[in-house]
Amino acid sequence: MRIIIKYILINGKEHKARTAVMLLSILISSTLLFVSFSLASSYESAQEKMARGMSGSATVSIHAPGESDSLKIEDIPVLPLISAKVGMLKESCFYHENGYYETVDLIAADLSQLDEINKPRLLDGRELKDFSGRKIILPDRFTLKYGIKKGDKITLQIGGNPVCFEVAEIAAYDTVFLRKTRGATALLPLSTLSGLFNRTDGYNEILIKPAKGVSTADLINGLESVLPDGRFQVSEIINETQIKADARQKSMPFFLISFFSLTISVFIIYSSYKVITLDRLPVIGTFRSIGATQKAVTRILLLESLLYGSIGGLFGIPVGMAVLKLILHGMGKSLPQGIEIPVVITPFSIIASFTTAFAISLLSAWIPVCRASRLPIKEVVLGTVEEPSPPRHLIIGSGSILFLISIFVPKLVPENMLNLAGGFSLSGLIAATILIIPLLTNLVSIGLEWVYGLLSHNIGRLAARNMRDNKNITQNITLLFISISAVIAISVVGDFVNTYISDVFKGAELQGFADGQMTPEFVDQVKNIDGVHKVLPLFVYKNELHGNGVLFSRLEATDNLEWYNSMLALHYTKPLMEEQAVSAFAANRSILLSESCLKRTGLTVGDTLTLSNGSAAASYVITGSFKSRATDVEAVIPCSYAAIDFGMKNYGFLAYTATDPDGVMIQIRDLFGNTQNWSRTVKEFNEDAHSTVGAFLKPMHSLTYFILLLAAIGVINNLLINYMQKRRTIAMYHSIGLSIRQNRRMTVIESFSCGMLGAAISIFVSYMEIRTIFIVAGPKITMEPALSARTFLMAGASGILITLSGSVIPIIKSRQMKIIEEIKF
């Protein structure tokens, strides 16, 4: 055993460059995989932290049915399911600075109760004492923005009146101060807030923390069973499944990176091992001739690959941890909310990354090693080994069939099988292309032989001819194809995720919106602003209307469904629904439901639904269902019937288009004056969202560089292998009169052609891969991916550049070549 290990180590030492390339490729794969897994977990954790916001460790919230109703903490009975509870009083006001109004949500609670669920963290680390009267605690993000210091006085507009507060403490932007929307949250003494808003009868909300080991569902069931019907609304604070699903959607590019990096690694290790075993044939022959069994030879060679796998895998994890910390540190800094993203390293990510690195090293070496150890001893010893290969038509036929199946499978399977089909399709497309590449190379070389013959005569023609039936060339093209298509697919999917998440108004016509109470006169004034094209005012019912017992979190009413459709980019479930809904809205009590809401109610299009606000009720016919990223509305009804049935007079939301949306927005803000509102142009909204989401997706761009690095390592590895295998051929050419200059020209033409073909194949296959990815993701998204030709062409050009620059080493090495040494043996 010692001799075998010594033999393996000597091999490693003797082939330093090759060993380094193999180790590096495994290390990078392991690092990438580890970072992808951990980023997804860390991102999930950050999402959860943001989603929990002020709820802290509470998982269930209890509201009174009406906005003005209050809850008392004593209303909630003592249950073994409950660990702690806190009553929260919440109101809103404005902070006015330099003509800009910022919404400040005021909250108050019994501090001893609050501490048990979500204790505020003061910046100076002290405990909160003597917190009473006109005092306020603000988060550092707000105080830093406006240059406010502890002890300063600030004035807030409460109900149109200025109220002065002393800044008692500055808190860290977390716990109760963390929020998902713009604006700030401030903590006031409970007596002060209740006095200011005359809410001495109780709280708006009670937050419940479950006892240890109690699930959210059990807690909700337990509370619902003891609380009287109708007086309390018990709900889950965060939907953990939804958060996980959202996080998974955003971490999709990271997994794609892992997938491609693994594919590249497999190819690098496989091709390296093919050469290694070829190099070692004399040694294998010697081993076999002195009595080593097939198994023993396989074991010796595989032990070497295991060594590479273990070392690469082990070192990949600490490197991954460093990369992860670096990335998350950068992310936390660039998030506008200033949220620190926790570094979540799970045993799963460590074990999975190491095992995968280990496994790919072993499996990639398996085929060439087993094949070599099975060779007849006599042939190996005499050096007369002829590698049997399956018939060409069989390979190409299988490749073509697999390619077609891979394209069509995701289109044909049912929705619940899409992920599986997508995985098969992506792997299938890559595998099929690898099988077809030799045929394509041969066909293209025939064409190029003619073209180069015209352009650079015999040297060009020979370079093109040399590509035909040349395993080194097809290997180069294959690696290039895997790398470039990986970069293209990751870039396109990454950019799409970025756009999809940050640009929710993509495809929507509106250019600005106002969210606040607006009278019809207010809307008329907006319509009369110069340059305004369309104004779409909406009645908004938030948690006010029930439909067959299901509470709608947001229901809107419009008097122009056509504009509503275009302004908010509604995607109807069926194409004909839009037209039917528009005509139905004009004539009848009709209602549109979002697809998720339709699913929740268990109703179907055509059913009748009874809308009720507790005091009035009316029947509406469901005329359609839709998806929209621009609005979180659950139901839409006609304005005229809303006004009759539920007595709404003022509008709650307004969307507009205009020649100068920014100018119109300034005037809308003026119209609101001191009235609470949230008004933004789409551009402003997108900039905010983009800076948040863009920060999350920054790591993906960093990881794309890793893929490029891995691809570059692969190409260099391949060029080294290529040169090693080609040395003899180059020497043969030299022996019959090929000059160094001619060799240089031939190598450059060959490299350029390889790069060009690799790039062309990558562009086509990555387009198919992207289609597969979006077919799989299709049911969950409402937007078509925009494919930029620039991304494809840039990736292709960089592939050509890599191959061309990679040809420098063979050119230099062949200048120093000793012809006799290469051809004699």
Added chain:
Amino acid sequence: MKPLTSTIAVEGRHIVKDFRLGETITNVLKDVSLEVMQGEFVSIMGPSGSGKSTLLYILGGLDSPTSGTIRLNGTDISHLKDEQMSRLRRQKIGFVFQFYNLIPNLNVEENIMLPLLLDGRKWKDYKKKLSYILELTGLSDRQKHTPRELSGGQQQRVAIARALIGSPEILFADEPTGNLDSKTGAEIMHLLHQINEESKQTIIMVTHSAEAAKSSSRIITVRDGMVE
């Protein structure tokens, strides 16, 4: 014995070749001088490690001497630059190796035409010549085959055809039968002899085989780096 012309085809003067292996310097060729006349078929013989192949490669311009001069038809090749040396190899020299050294992914006729193509000549201008060479080497029915589809003897015939296609002034052969069985070896020697006889082709061949050397007009024996 065929009549020889009086022109010198290859002339080597005071050829010395040293190899350095770590600290040790090995004198492979020690002041070798020789002449080969045009149309001559010379065999270089000698025991393993005597320096015969090194001498052949130096004479053929594939290796350079540590000192000394080599003239091919009067041209001193000792100080030629790569471009000039490559042109010389394409136009004036033909080489046949023990292990054939054919380009595996090119077919027979492409392998044969390579020196001409590298020299920038047009395929169509040499169609007749190619047919003649294929006929001469008995490969007419194998022109579209790749080397891996040929036997050892056939591959060596392709190598000879490739060496002859450019009508070289001198044909160098390094143990052309060394990798072949005796029957095939004899056929290859017969072919070389025929070429020398019919077209007065100068041939310098390294061989271990006394049988093969019988086809030549003169034998030069190299022992311990010196011509005996």
